[in-house]
Amino acid sequence: MTDEVAADPYARLRAATPARIGLGRSGDGLPTRAVLEFQAAHSRARDAVHGRADFDAVAAALAPLDSLRVHSRVEDRAQYLRRPDLGRRVRESDRSLLPRGDWDLAFVIADGLSAEAVNRHAAALVHETLHRLPGWRAAPVVLAEQARVALGDEVGEALGARLVAVLVGERPGLSVADSLGVYLTWEPRLGRADSERNCISNIHANGLSVQRAADTLAWLLDEARSRRVTGVGLKLEALSAASYPPPLHPVHTE
Amino acid sequence: MSAYRITLNGRTWVFEDLRALMACASPRRSGDELAGLAAQGDEQRVAARHVLAELPLRAFLEQPLVPYEADEVTRLILDTHDAAAFAPVSGMSVGQFRDWLLSYAATTEALAALAPGLTPEMVAAVSKLMRNQDLIAVAAKCRVVTAFRSTIGLPGRLACRLQPNHPTDDPLGIAASILDGLLFGMGDAVIGINPASDSVPDTIRLLQMLDELRLRYDIPMQSCVLAHVTNSLRAIERGAPLDLVFQSIAGSEAANQGFGVNLALLREGMEAAQSLKRGTVGGNVMYFETGQGSALSANAHHGVDQQTMEVRAYAVAREFSPLLVNTVVGFIGPEYLYDSKQIIRAGLEDHCCGKLMGLPMGVDVCYTNHAEADQDDMDTLMTLLANAGVNFVIAVPGADDVMLGYQSLSWHDVLGLRHLLKLRPAPEFEAWLQRMELLDAQGRLAPPGERVMQRMLA
Numbered sequence: 001m002t003d004e005v006a007a008d009p010y011a012r013l014r015a016a017t018p019a020r021i022g023l024g025r026s027g028d029g030l031p032t033r034a035v036l037e038f039q040a041a042h043s044r045a046r047d048a049v050h051g052r053a054d055f056d057a058v059a060a061a062l063a064p065l066d067s068l069r070v071h072s073r074v075e076d077r078a079q080y081l082r083r084p085d086l087g088r089r090v091r092e093s094d095r096s097l098l099p100r101g102d103w104d105l106a107f108v109i110a111d112g113l114s115a116e117a118v119n120r121h122a123a124a125l126v127h128e129t130l131h132r133l134p135g136w137r138a139a140p141v142v143l144a145e146q147a148r149v150a151l152g153d154e155v156g157e158a159l160g161a162r163l164v165a166v167l168v169g170e171r172p173g174l175s176v177a178d179s180l181g182v183y184l185t186w187e188p189r190l191g192r193a194d195s196e197r198n199c200i201s202n203i204h205a206n207g208l209s210v211q212r213a214a215d216t217l218a219w220l221l222d223e224a225r226s227r228r229v230t231g232v233g234l235k236l237e238a239l240s241a242a243s244y245p246p247p248l249h250p251v252h253t254e
Numbered sequence: 255m256s257a258y259r260i261t262l263n264g265r266t267w268v269f270e271d272l273r274a275l276m277a278c279a280s281p282r283r284s285g286d287e288l289a290g291l292a293a294q295g296d297e298q299r300v301a302a303r304h305v306l307a308e309l310p311l312r313a314f315l316e317q318p319l320v321p322y323e324a325d326e327v328t329r330l331i332l333d334t335h336d337a338a339a340f341a342p343v344s345g346m347s348v349g350q351f352r353d354w355l356l357s358y359a360a361t362t363e364a365l366a367a368l369a370p371g372l373t374p375e376m377v378a379a380v381s382k383l384m385r386n387q388d389l390i391a392v393a394a395k396c397r398v399v400t401a402f403r404s405t406i407g408l409p410g411r412l413a414c415r416l417q418p419n420h421p422t423d424d425p426l427g428i429a430a431s432i433l434d435g436l437l438f439g440m441g442d443a444v445i446g447i448n449p450a451s452d453s454v455p456d457t458i459r460l461l462q463m464l465d466e467l468r469l470r471y472d473i474p475m476q477s478c479v480l481a482h483v484t485n486s487l488r489a490i491e492r493g494a495p496l497d498l499v500f501q502s503i504a505g506s507e508a509a510n511q512g513f514g515v516n517l518a519l520l521r522e523g524m525e526a527a528q529s530l531k532r533g534t535v536g537g538n539v540m541y542f543e544t545g546q547g548s549a550l551s552a553n554a555h556h557g558v559d560q561q562t563m564e565v566r567a568y569a570v571a572r573e574f575s576p577l578l579v580n581t582v583v584g585f586i587g588p589e590y591l592y593d594s595k596q597i598i599r600a601g602l603e604d605h606c607c608g609k610l611m612g613l614p615m616g617v618d619v620c621y622t623n624h625a626e627a628d629q630d631d632m633d634t635l636m637t638l639l640a641n642a643g644v645n646f647v648i649a650v651p652g653a654d655d656v657m658l659g660y661q662s663l664s665w666h667d668v669l670g671l672r673h674l675l676k677l678r679p680a681p682e683f684e685a686w687l688q689r690m691e692l693l694d695a696q697g698r699l700a701p702p703g704e705r706v707m708q709r710m711l712a
Binding site for chain 1: 284287288418419420421424426427428429430431433434587588589592622623624625628629650651652653654656659660661664666669670673699701
């Protein structure tokens with residue numbers, strides 16, 4: 001037994017898992033420090049869910065790219081959490097804001113369940129991705145409030161875009177509250193199934209980097225355009241043909 | 255189906271059929287609101303309960319909520335209904351049935367004999383007339399005992415699933431959480447891993463690791479890798495040391511299809527696990543998980559409220575004599591159970607209804623970060639459930655599941671419940687804890703000591 005293990009028998013084990021092991025006991029209960037650390041993590045996750053994405057700052061960070069703002073049919077966060085169906089639709093009066101055009105690609109930045117994720121990573125990911133796609137015609141970036149992944153279907157259809165990439169704040173966990181996900185859909189239109197999308201998730205400082213996510217997204221976009229498909233079809237083909245397999249995750253939107 | 259009508263305080267309410275009546279009688283629930291099935295307001299809700307209280311229990315045998323021809327779960331429910339067991343309550347209305355359940359005549363033995371005569375719809379209906387206190391009192395009278403290498407559900411016992419999940423299934427990381435939990439006396443219901451990867455080789459690797467651990471310390475426990483039943487079947491074919499077959503199930507054929515299962519496949523899984531004869535004190539080999547809202551999320555709810563659909567899943571479970579049934583009550587999120595009030599109520603309903611159906615019910619006392627709930631609410635629910643005689647609960651290190659990204663109970667929580675309410679681990683497991691000197695002379699977990707830890711780390 002090493003001295004380190006003698007001092008803290010958990011030292012070796014702690015390195016093997018992010019789980020909260022070896023917390024000690026106060027009688028049967030958790031020691032004060034463990035209780036407060038847990039509450040700090042939970043409060044960060046709660047604030048990410050209930051915080052507001054700073055879309056003014058996101059729009060500024062996107063410049064010189066054009067952007068525009070839409071709102072889902074949800075009134076407020078409480079309704080957002082109860083009514084996923086309303087978060088998937090664009091508010092009627094906002095549909096006319098979406099300029100129809102011959103777009104290869106539309107980006108939608110949706111606040112989803114983590115405002116922090118959008119504030120921190122979304123604009124950078126758009127820039128990095130477009131940088132890797134010379135010659136692509138991208139629609140103005142759509143900033144969508146109180147929005148879920150499937151809102152991109154209606155936006156993409158209204159814009160007339162061949163592909164839509166929805167950047168969305170993922171449900172926060174206790175260890176990560178600012179994780180961004182990307183959902184890619186070929187020929188977006190109302191009623192697309194989750195199985196028709198490809199997903200890149202876990203984009204944050206300690207997960208997938210923005211650079212690496214942009215590599216994967218640009219690669220997927222290229223593949224989707226040439227194969228004219230996203231979802232299960234693209235995933236299977238991509239995995240067998242790819243010279244570098246991107247980290248593809250099963251799709252669970254909400 | 256015919257419409258139901260009632261005039262209450264000068265207002266007349268009409269419910270177009272039995273499904274609408276059941277949905278409107280349900281306590282307020284975001285999932286039923288999302289489905290467009292919920293009562294418009296509290297007066298309508300209570301009016302529905304008045305109608306329901308007068309409805310004969312027999313009505314549920316005559317008017318299936320989900321069509322017999324279209325759904326194998328309905329066929330299972332009606333084809334296996336035990337009319338002789340039902341006889342003692344067959345003349346009762348739903349309201350009279352509630353009164354009887356609360357009466358001294360409804361003993362532990364009477365409730366056990368009645369279970370095969372109850373359909374999920376009868377049980378769901380009566381639960382809608384019950385307050386939380388009733389759900390606790392009636393559940394506490396039920397006893398469902400199952401066994402594999404430990405015996406679960408005996409009076410005065412509270413078992414625990416030790417859930418040592420890891421984001422990448424790292425063997426050392428999983429072992430670390432298991433060791434941490436064993437030192438708290440956890441794991442007597444099962445040591446069960448939700449695998450991050452759902453492949454057959456990974457399932458086998460984890461099963462082998464758990465079995466080596468069991469043999470090394472001679473622990474009277476059962477292990478489970480919560481992979482899809484088809485993966486468990488493949489693992490058995492390849493000779494893996496599999497104790498329990500796991501599967502998520504729901505209350506309609508279409509919803510089960512969404513999980514990639516049907517009754518025939520579940521039977522195949524059960525028979526394969528039984529053929530291994532790995533149990534020592536009992537032969538229950540199935541572990542099922544359920545949760546309100548799963549049928550709606552698969553768009554397979556047939557216009558039926560989420561609580562009734564949940565109890566229908568228990569009819570599926572009952573067919574396979576499971577060792578464990580776990581309702582993962584707060585996992586699904588706020589669009590189905592909005593806040594702690596709804597989660598607590600649903601947890602008590604699921605536990606009571608499962609017990610009335612004759613199932614070994616456990617509850618994952620849990621919530622997600624987008625639900626209006628926190629650890630204080632889990633304290634409330636776990637204490638209510640322990641008083642209601644829940645067979646087992648789930649626990650993870652520090653209440654934080656780092657793989658699934660939600661919060662459940664900690665080892666500390668379960669330990670506290672055992673000491674507070676004088677509940678003990680499963681007997682075979684308790685004897686092992688004593689052999690390992692983890693329990694003191696009074697049967698309480700000994701104060702934390704280095705000696706045991708070092709012995710197990712050696």
